[in-house]
Amino acid sequence: MDTCIEKIKAICTDLLANGEVEKVIGFAGGSIPMATRPIAVTSEADVEKLVFNAFCGLNLANYVSKNNLPKNGAKIAVVAKGCDARNLVTHMVENQVPREKVFIIGVPCTGMVDKRMIAQRFEDEITQCTQDGDTLTVTSALQQEVIAKKDVLRHNCQYCTHRNPPVYDVMSGDPVEEQILDQPFPDVDHIASMDPETRWDHFAELTKNCIRCYACRNACPLCYCPTCFVDESSPQWVGKGQDKTDITTFHFLRAFHCAGRCTDCGACVEACPMGINVRDFTRKLNKDALDLFGWEAGMDLDRRPPLDVYSPDDPDDFIK
Amino acid sequence: MMGNLLEHMGVDRDRLHFSWISSAEATKFVDVVKEISDKVRALGTTKKFAKDYTK
């Protein structure tokens, strides 16, 4: 994966030099260890700022919208992991951006790491982290650890079955092997096996520290509504404070707005300052989309999403 | 899928009802509303998704 970055830089330099793209959305290094930040590169000189490593957990499709497309004939290029590319496809399927305005630089992905999982191994603050292929060397004032990347993968990356972008203009490396899972949703099955009261308590416990900062929503490429339902004041759909009913309503509705659209990219969880796995809500919807409609979001530019079309075969046993 | 998610979150399935009723089916509407009311009454008062305004 490290080698991809040289290829990414070469592709970007070419694209910017020949004027085909106005800017490249990619990842740049962050200001603290294990961090990256999204960057829009507009000049060949800035291409050097691009990085690609195990910490690129945000979803860059979030930085492409109908409001920031180049006005002239040029395109916007995006460095896209499997999930970013699927969210770009979702943008296109939902008529947010035209396919011809986006140049997808596909990255075969081997997963991103869970920074909280790494931080848990340390008693004090991590001061440095370097990556060499599949190995991370993490240092703090008190200790140093060499960690295999596969041992600290994010939960969504452990269960990702589309690491290679399904749609792209150019690939920055050879495709990686896709995982085949016997049990794609063990976490959802686990919650489903509980009785209703325990399930309710599980979600209450999960969201009890939510501060309603909306970072999960803002990091999600699906949440592009000009005014989100939580920000509306007439009518006010949901209270704005930390009342637990309002928190639950927010999470339920945010998740439901992602039904049949979520790619399980994990950007929402990545962004949450409170470490809340909001994917516990969306994963149930993803499982149902797959079980009931054979649907995974963002795989195909020509297929309409299940909640977008009517088919006589749609499951209807819930209508009584 | 909405019903499934609510159920997954621990809400009683009997509190949520989907029906297709034409504007000409007044009796069906009455029957359905009666059936839902009876079911929900049997379940009793819920604390889920209920905001406590007395606080």
Ligand code: SF4
């Ligand atoms: S979800 Fe898949 S494509 Fe996305 S970062 Fe994880 S492994 Fe890569």
Ligand code: SF4
């Ligand atoms: S809800 Fe979360 S996992 Fe799903 S697409 Fe949005 S950011 Fe990604």
Ligand code: SF4
């Ligand atoms: S990012 Fe976390 S704390 Fe913020 S609103 Fe979402 S779940 Fe709540």
